[in-house]
Amino acid sequence: MSEFVAQLINLLASTLLILAFAMISQRRILSLIHLFTAQGATLVAATLVVGYATDQPHLYLSAGITLVVKVILIPLLLHRVINRLNVRWDIETLINIPTTMIIGIVLVIFAFDLALPISRLSASIARGTLGIALACVLLSFLMMITRAKAVPQVIGFLSMENGLFFAATSATYGMPMVVELGIALDVLVGILILGVFMFQIREQFDSLDISHLEKLKED
Amino acid sequence: MLTVEIVSGGPQLVWHHEFFIDPLNVFLVTLTSFVGLTTAIFSRPYMRIEQDHGKMTPHRQRLYHSMYQLFNFTMLLALTTNNMGILWVAMEAATLTTVLLVSVYRTAASLEAAWKYFILCGVGIAQALFGTVLLYMAAEKVIGTEAGALLWTNLDAVKTQLDPTIITLAFAFLFIGYGTKVGLVPMHNWLPDAHAEGPTPVSAVLSGLLLNVAVYALLRCKVLTDGALGNQLAGELMMGFGLLSVVVAAFFLSRQKDVKRMFAYSSIEHMGLITFAFGMGGAIANYAGLLHMTVHSLIKSAIFFAVGHATQKAGTQNMADIRGLIKVSPRLAWGMMLGSLAILGMPPFGVFASEFLILTTAMRDHSWATPFLLLALGVAFAAVFSRVQPMVFGETSLRKTLGHTPALLPVFAHLGLGLMLGLYIPPYLHDWYRQAAAMIGG
Numbered sequence: 001m002s003e004f005v006a007q008l009i010n011l012l013a014s015t016l017l018i019l020a021f022a023m024i025s026q027r028r029i030l031s032l033i034h035l036f037t038a039q040g041a042t043l044v045a046a047t048l049v050v051g052y053a054t055d056q057p058h059l060y061l062s063a064g065i066t067l068v069v070k071v072i073l074i075p076l077l078l079h080r081v082i083n084r085l086n087v088r089w090d091i092e093t094l095i096n097i098p099t100t101m102i103i104g105i106v107l108v109i110f111a112f113d114l115a116l117p118i119s120r121l122s123a124s125i126a127r128g129t130l131g132i133a134l135a136c137v138l139l140s141f142l143m144m145i146t147r148a149k150a151v152p153q154v155i156g157f158l159s160m161e162n163g164l165f166f167a168a169t170s171a172t173y174g175m176p177m178v179v180e181l182g183i184a185l186d187v188l189v190g191i192l193i194l195g196v197f198m199f200q201i202r203e204q205f206d207s208l209d210i211s212h213l214e215k216l217k218e219d
Numbered sequence: 220m221l222t223v224e225i226v227s228g229g230p231q232l233v234w235h236h237e238f239f240i241d242p243l244n245v246f247l248v249t250l251t252s253f254v255g256l257t258t259a260i261f262s263r264p265y266m267r268i269e270q271d272h273g274k275m276t277p278h279r280q281r282l283y284h285s286m287y288q289l290f291n292f293t294m295l296l297a298l299t300t301n302n303m304g305i306l307w308v309a310m311e312a313a314t315l316t317t318v319l320l321v322s323v324y325r326t327a328a329s330l331e332a333a334w335k336y337f338i339l340c341g342v343g344i345a346q347a348l349f350g351t352v353l354l355y356m357a358a359e360k361v362i363g364t365e366a367g368a369l370l371w372t373n374l375d376a377v378k379t380q381l382d383p384t385i386i387t388l389a390f391a392f393l394f395i396g397y398g399t400k401v402g403l404v405p406m407h408n409w410l411p412d413a414h415a416e417g418p419t420p421v422s423a424v425l426s427g428l429l430l431n432v433a434v435y436a437l438l439r440c441k442v443l444t445d446g447a448l449g450n451q452l453a454g455e456l457m458m459g460f461g462l463l464s465v466v467v468a469a470f471f472l473s474r475q476k477d478v479k480r481m482f483a484y485s486s487i488e489h490m491g492l493i494t495f496a497f498g499m500g501g502a503i504a505n506y507a508g509l510l511h512m513t514v515h516s517l518i519k520s521a522i523f524f525a526v527g528h529a530t531q532k533a534g535t536q537n538m539a540d541i542r543g544l545i546k547v548s549p550r551l552a553w554g555m556m557l558g559s560l561a562i563l564g565m566p567p568f569g570v571f572a573s574e575f576l577i578l579t580t581a582m583r584d585h586s587w588a589t590p591f592l593l594l595a596l597g598v599a600f601a602a603v604f605s606r607v608q609p610m611v612f613g614e615t616s617l618r619k620t621l622g623h624t625p626a627l628l629p630v631f632a633h634l635g636l637g638l639m640l641g642l643y644i645p646p647y648l649h650d651w652y653r654q655a656a657a658m659i660g661g
Contacts, residue, residue: 117384118353137349144342153338160345168352172359175352176369179304183348186311190341193315197322197334204327 005053009170012046013129016166017108020139023159024104024146025097029087032155033078039162040070047169056173065184066165074158074191081195082151085202093146100146104139111135118171129170136163150201154194161187239301239372242654247435248298250513254427254520255291257629261524262287262420264626268531269418274324283323283418290316290424294432303369306436307344307351310400313429314340321417332412339409340399347396347436353389354443357381371439378446386447393440394456400433402487403494404464414483415536419527422479426486426523427516434493434512438659441497457498462588464491469595473602477536478526481606482519485562488599489515495592496577497659499584505656507576510644514569514637515562521633522558525551528625529610538606542613552611554630559607561637563600569640 019039026032044067051059093100115131140160144153165183168175175183240248266283269275275283290313297309314337322333355369361377362368374381399406414422437457444453468488475481489511496508528551533541544552561568574596582589644652 114388118356118388134349137345141342144338150334157338157341157345160342164345164348164352167349168355171352171356175304175355176302179302179308179369182305182308183311186308186315189315190311190337193318194337197330197337200322200325200330201334204325204330 002053005049008049009046009053009129012042012049013132013166013170015042016046016136016162017132017139020136020159020163021101021104023155024100024139024143027093027097029082029149029151032152033075033082036078036155036159037071037075039159040066040075043162043166043169044071046166050169050173054173058177059169059173061177062169062180065180069184069188070158070162073188077191077195078151078155081198085198087149087151094148095146100142104142107138107142108135111138130167133163133167133170136160136166139163150198154191154198157194158187158191240299241658242651243438243658244298244435246509246513246651246655247431248295250431250516251291251294251298251428254424254516254633255294257632258420258424258427258520258524259287261423261527261626261629264624265420265527265531266418268625272531279323279325283320286316286319286323287420287424290320294428297432298435301370301372303351303354303371303374303439306439307348310347310397310433310436311341311344313432314344314400317413317417317421317425317429320421321413323418323421324416326416329416332409332416336409336413339406343399343406344396346392346399350389350392350394350396350440353385353392354440357385357389357447371443374443375446378443379449381443381447383448386444387452390440390444390453390456394437394453394460397433397436397440398460401430401437401490401494402433402464403460403491404467404487405460407464407468407487410487411480411483414486415477415480419479419523419530422483423520423523423527426483427520430486430490431512431516434490434497437494438497442659445500451500454498454500457494458585458588459498461491461493461495461498462591464488465495465595466491466591469599469602472599475602475606476538478530478538478541478606478610479523479536481538481603482522482526482562485599485603486515486519488595489519489562492574492577492592495588496573496580499577499580500659501580501584502653502656503576504580504584505659506652507573507580509652509655510569510640511573511577514573514640517633517640518558518561518568518570518637521630521637522555522562524627524630524633525555525558528627529555531625538610541610544611550627551625551630554627554634556607556611557634558630559603561634563603564596567638567641568634569637572641 016039019035019042023032023035026035044063047059047063047066051063111134112131115134119130137160140156140163144156147153147156266275266280270280293309293313293316297306297313300306300309318333318337321336322329358368358374358381360382361380362373395406402410414425441453441457465488468484468491472481472484472488475484493508493511496504496511529541529544530536532547535541544555561570564570564574578589578592581592
């Protein structure tokens with residue numbers, strides 16, 4: 001039984017990692033949002049499995065919060081933003097996609113190496129997955145760096161948050177409830193503010209290209 | 220009143236141990252409340268003048284004042300919470316409210332500054348969350364999973380049993396995360412933009428308070444790390460990055476044209492100095508670090524108040540266009556002159572006392588660092604003084620009068636306190652610093 005559960009968690013963790021890679025290689029904003037939603041759903045499933053296997057009822061609650069915030073509310077908001085701003089175009093990346101993928105692989109190896117000594121110490125059934133969580137964080141980081149448009153940057157930011165959340169679930173069976181509630185609130189407020197910003201940036205510059213935001217430099 | 224009780228009665232825990240007060244945070248709570256109050260007094264005429272200039276609308280005025288209060292709340296929450304997770308949540312919430320404050324003018328430049336600030340600090344502080352997760356993981360082994368494994372008091376009690384491997388990695392992430400908020404050098408890019416493009420009262424509280432709160436978060440982590448590792452790793456990291464910040468910021472200071480940007484770099488320099496002091500550790504350095512935090516936030520906010528009105532009079536933040544303030548508004552000019560001298564470490568102001576303590580400790584314990592510090596302080600002095608001098612004295616072309624009387628009381632109240640701390644530290648306050656310094660391992 002526990003062997004099966006551990007395998008299931010590993011499967012979900014690898015799904016997260018594959019989704020993170022898919023996001024790096026994806027150029028269309030609409031597909032990016034779909035991928036992000038899928039990542040959120042995988043996270044919910046993983047949290048539920050860990051909660052069931054370890055009999056930690058508060059994990060059900062945190063899975064519920066994730067479901068509402070990351071699978072329903074945020075994608076809905078993002079869809080509304082891109083509809084209103086009419087930005088479904090292909091995104092050009094700063095580094096071409098194959099190179100980004102190779103950098104991504106190097107990052108994953110680095111993350112596994114970093115997490116290895118810690119995974120050994122963990123008592124959690126999902127201990128092998130800490131490396132994957134760290135890899136997801138780093139890959140989202142990479143995505144934020146290589147994208148020049150506002151919406152993909154925000155999605156990268158959110159998917160980084162997904163990776164962190166998965167780290168919390170896999171390493172420690174989730175954070176205390178108050179903390180989790182606070183984090184969810186911060187993320188939701190943050191995305192609302194970013195949404196407002198996107199409209200304002202659009203109004204100011206007639207585009208969502210972040211390269212317009214390079215006026216403030218050291219001279 | 221609470222302050223008095225803590226100093227005499229020791230730490231207190233309230234509300235199921237979720238909040239706690241000890242000498243270290245009560246001193247920051249008092250400072251934060253005081254500067255928060257004076258900044259609110261200063262904001263009123265300042266923002267009204269901005270409205271007359273057409274930069275603000277009543278709607279934004281409302282947003283500004285409500286966000287300002289929310290910002291103060293999150294900072295006080297960060298200071299008083301006992302839970303490392305809530306500390307993170309409060310820091311993130313403080314970032315969110317200040318992002319709105321920075322972008323309140325809705326100009327292209329302020330939007331850019333706010334976006335950069337959000338993305339950089341958001342990413343930075345996400346690293347701190349990962350650090351917090353790792354910390355929880357280490358704590359859970361010792362304390363168990365029930366609530367309380369993230370409470371700082373519990374962590375502090377078991378800090379020697381925490382697993383060193385996990386804590387090393389956790390501190391690395393926490394350091395990057397909160398270090399971004401402190402404005403340490405490789406992660407400092409957001410700071411000058413946010414200070415220069417936001418409204419001046421916001422620059423004052425960002426510099427004077429938010430950076431202090433971030434240093435506070437870093438200190439809490441350092442105490443745990445020192446306990447768990449039993450070596451100087453945390454201190455050395457803080458010394459290295461602190462020193463780098465001092466030196467780099469000092470050289471950037473000399474290249475600035477915008478007055479608020481210049482003082483923002485001066486904040487980076489002073490935060491570097493404070494981080495360096497806490498990195499050295501030991502009773503004297505910690506004492507000096509705490510003193511420096513106090514005087515820096517008093518004097519830097521006073522400078523921003525004075526600079527704010529000066530830029531309103533001149534209608535620009537470009538230093539080359541602000542000349543001869545002394546002829547237009549002598550009191551404002553003296554406030555700015557004295558503030559700049561104070562922040563540059565001239566005796567008899569408090570900054571001199573704390574910088575002197577930091578330098579002498581550095582000479583004794585880490586003599587290699589002293590030449591860098593002296594050089595940086597010298598460059599900073601030359602840079603700031605040569606800019607402020609013509610702004611205050613030079614030939615004037617300023618003729619504008621403002622619609623509302625500027626509130627100069629906060630400027631002089633802060634400078635007066637800074638002066639007092641340089642000449643004489645009341646024994647009561649002295650004990651208080653000593654207790655706080657002992658808390659962080661003095």
